[in-house]
Amino acid sequence: VSLEVGETCNLTVLYGNEIVYLDRVESNWAYRSHLPVGSHLPLQCTAAGKLFLANMKPAARRRLINSLTLTRHTDLTITDPRTLEEHLEKIAEEGVGHDAGEFLEGLVALSVPVIGENNQVCFVIAIHAPAVRKSLDELRQYLPGLRHAAARMASSECNDTDEEDAA
Secondary structure, rough: HHHHOOEEEEEEEEEOEEEEEEEOOOOOOOOOOOOOOOOOOOOOOOOOHHHHHHHOOOOHHHHHHHHHOOOOOOOHHHHHOOHHHHHHHHHHHHHOOEEOOOOOOEEEEEEEEEEOOOOEEEEEEEEEEEOOOOOHHHHOOOHHHHHHHHHHHHHOOOOOOHHHHHH
16 A cells, blocks of 8 residues: 555554554655654654544443543644544544654654454554645545555454555
């Protein structure tokens, strides 16, 4: 997918109250963000983190959100729990996570879930780019490829992941 889009793709997993990058395929552009494998990122302001939150059972999601410190990373970061809940409901309906400069100013991202055998999100595949190069709407054209990669990864039952398919 990264080659098709020409932007960075990553694979994340939920780890407590944050996400962790398991794999990452960097774009060939000089202008890109530096978030290496193993990076821990917040849930409430990343495309992947919001997708994990959106797919939780409502009571569990509320408990987790209420336990989080909703730190402002940019002027666009959602820091109000109610507003975040409303935002997550829309993400749950669409099945796609998004970040339009909420974590890093000028960075846009889209994410899709990798659904396991138990019908739970076990991983999230995301793509991100500087907004000066691609808008969030422009990234949406790559959703079929992201979903295809997620389906291929899910077919391995979220046990033996094939990160090459994801990225």
